[in-house]
Amino acid sequence: MLVHICCSVDSHFFLQKLQRDYPDEKLTGFFYDPNIHPYSEYQLRFLDVQRSCKMLGIDLLEGEYDFEAWMIAVRGLENEPEKGARCEVCFDKRFDVSAKKALELGETKVTTTLLVSPLKSQEQLKRSGDIFYEKYGVEFIAVDYRAGGGTQDQSRVTKEEQLYRQDYCGCVFGLTMQRDQQERLMDEMFSPISNQTLPASIEERLQMYRFRMELEDKNTEYKIIKEKFLNYRQFSFKLISGKSEIIPAYALTYSTLTRKKAQGRVEFESKNIHYFNREEIRFVTLEFFNSTCGFEYKTINELIFNQPNLNDELKFRNTLTYTNYDLSPIIVVDDIPQTKLTIILDAKTYEDVREKLIII
Template structure:
């Protein structure tokens, strides 16, 4: 039996149940999910599915990540709600590819772990599966593992196996609507040009889950916990001299302005810190920045495209600010400017939760 897999949270419990109920069937997992966005999230879910299937002794195959073809398939359905017409088209596309893969492998039965997801309509799934049975002759096995406390059992298995528990279905349209309803920043879609790994980002989680697999290979015990913290995202930053001249500059992480803009000039200097006469803004030179982080940046552009990691920036900020909770802008420039300046920072701090790996 070919089993279409969407994520480890659904698949681990689902595959365990199939192994019990269909002991005569050789199960093959098929991870085909071009709807998952961004690609780093796709990589993370695939990684955890591969770990899960390895633990269960089930081979898993990866389908093509044909995201552009998926986007074309759901065009015009972007505003459809969860369990709406977009989801139905999405199922159809994934079932068709799964049915063809089953035929290619000589299988005559398919099913999908989407059946166990509380976010999905089982009726929609059965309708799509039955349609492809008629078209391809591949039988769709529609099992209901949600009933009789199944959802609670699934939650228990997820916790026991320390599976990656994503908090959105997968597609960019569902994510957008969900974050709008929650009034939450859609920080999953941030991708800094610096490639800096941001706290609570998908990239940070991906690195952590790769590390946990190495720990498991080495037999080292660990726990994944969650912790609350104050997160930060910078949308854009600009330093302007006079009316139009943009000056190369870099704003350290956790630099914020209440009204996004401040005009003034540097007023005085103390111990290599240059103080602006508005909004508690501080300036430091690139040379001083290099001395603080033991780096050799030659210019601001180099710093922008290859900054220190996030934790290193926090250490630099802490060496400048005496207050651990300071959100004052700290701006790095190649040289100091004795002129009227406009500092424009659009950034946000917000309460958030992130995962942490503890080695026991």
């Protein structure tokens, strides 16, 4: 039997049940999910599915990540709600590819772990499965493992096995609507051009879950916990001279402005820190930044496109402010401007939760 897999949270419990109910079937997992966005999230979910299938002794195949083809398939359905027409088209595309993969492998049965997801309509899935049974002759096994406390058992298994528990279905349209309803920043879509790993980002989780695989290979015990913290995202930043010229500049992480704009001049200097006369803004030279942190940046543009590790930025901020709670803009420039300046900084701090791995 070919089992289409969407994520480890659904698949681990689902595959355990299939192994019990179909002991004579050789199960083959097929991870085909071009709807998942961004690609880093796709990588993270596939990584955890690989771990899950290895634990259960199930062979796993990976389908093509043909995201552009999926986008074309759901065009015009971007604003459909969860369990609506977009989801049905999404199922159809994934069933079509899964059924063809089953035929290619000589399988006569196919099913999907989407059946166990409380976010999906089982009737919708069954309709799609029956259509492809008639079309390809591949039987769709529509099991219901939600009933009889199944959803609670699934949650228990997820916690016991420390599976990656994503908090959105997968597609960018569902994510957009979900974050709008929650009035939350859609920070999953943030990825700096420098590839700096941001706190509580998908990339940070991906690094952590890769590390956990290394620990398991060494039989090292660990726990994954959650912690609350103050997160930060910077949308845009510009430093403009009185002559309306853009001055190359870099605003450190956790730099914020109340009204997103400030005008004034650098007023005085103390211990290589140059103080602006508005909004608690501070300027430092790239030379001072390099010497304090041990960096060798030659230009501000190099700094912008190759940002340091976030922890190194925070250490530098702490040396200037002597506190972990400072949100003042700290701006790095080649030379301290001696003219009137306009600072435009759009950034947001917000309460957030992230996962943390603890070695026991």
